[in-house]
Amino acid sequence: MIRSYLTMVAVGLFVFFSYCDHGYSGKFNKVVDIGDQAPAWKNLIGVDNEQHSLKDHKDAKAVVVIFTCNHCPVAKAYEERFKGFVKEYQDKGVDVVAINVSNIEADRLDKMKIRAKEQEFNFEYLYDPSQEIARKYGATCTPHSFVLNEQRQIAYMGKFDDNMEIEKVKYHYLRDAVDSLLGGEKPEVEETLQVGCSISYEEQG
Amino acid sequence: MIRTSWRQGGLCAVGIAVALLFVVGCGSDGSDSDQPAAEQLPAEVPTAHPDSEQSSNENETSQATEIAVVAADAEVYQQVLDKHRGKVVLVDYWALWCIPCIQRFPHTVKMQQEHGNEGLAVVSMSFDDPEREGDVLEFLKKNNASFDNLICQVAEDKDCFEVFNVDGGALPHFKVYDKTGKLRHTFATDPLAERQFTSSDIEEKVKELLAE
CATH class of the missing domain: 3.40.30.10 (Glutaredoxin)
Structure with missing residues (x-):
């Protein structure tokens, strides 16, 4: 009897800690925090049919990682901004990598290729059907962005900017963060709450 | 009954309640889900809209509500x-x-x-x-x-x-x-x-x- 109570105590405490101390690492991110070493992806296929890894960007002063997809209207609304950012920052040593982990029909690799071509993406667009890389970054929605500094630590994460309607944007969080890093400073705003379409995570086997 | 109560978990309160129930109240099993929570509540549900000036049609039946x-x-x-x-x-x-x-x-x-x-x-x-x-x-x-x-x-x-x-x-x-x-x-x-x-x-x- 005592043993069963002890078991129940253990269960109770487990429930308590697993739900209460749900361990938000960042303010809004359950998995990673500012300053953490960025999870590295290896050999993810891109729309160019090549394999891509984080270490390919070893010379970059900063790497911007954006979890995105084809179908989400919010992600689509940002594509032009991503392209504009690349144009502006590629000569400053900033690389941009977009990663899709959604396996719904509209987001699969063949559709990614079509989207990248139609929209003339000027950045890597990679596919991780295992969804592992997004889980490692604690990505929740598309778009969800991260800025990695020269040491490949997470220096900023969250929104690209503060409004999905470009004409209403007031705060360019990601751009400001990158500017700070390029100027040798820590970003003033290191984390914002990303907003967008839920990432369709599949059941983990 | 204890099992059903913690299976409902997902919220801190449940975890705390269960943890406390077990840690503190070993002798009082059975009291948790038998507690008639409803009895502690106001018996009647207020139906009037506090912001009624904003809704023109105040029919009680939801189907007919504008x-x-x-x-x-x-x-x-x-x-x-x-x-x-x-x-x-x-x-x-x-x-x-x-x-x-x-x-x-x-x-x-x-x-x-x-x-x-x-x-x-x-x-x-x-x-x-x-x-x-x-x-x-x-x-x-x-x-x-x-x-x-x-x-x-x-x-x-x-x-x-x-x-x-x-x-x-x-x-x-x-x-x-x-x-x-x-x-x-x-x-x-x-x-x-x-x-x-x-x-x-x-x-x-x-x-x-x-x-x-």
């Missing part, structure tokens, strides 16, 4: 929750730009139709730009959303997703409050979860709270 959308900040939201004290409240956070939200919305309407007379109140909260209120209303009418429909409108320096604690900033998102007005279940995208929530999960939790 479908409207009301701009809401945290305060208005709380007023709506308070109005439904004594009922289980399901809140569906959605947006026109969120495809899965659009797909799930009929289920939310169905929940109201099937469980409305068992003590469920449904509230919808759109995160669309308030300038799109017309499109939001059109969608709500088309879907027969005969319940409290809100559209988030917060101060300029605030973010709807933060104000309303939408974990991970991802839609769809749902919250379920019990009859005492306490937030009991949150359904959010979780990159750590073995599986993401489904409409059946929401329905299951709603039914559990209705039975309390």
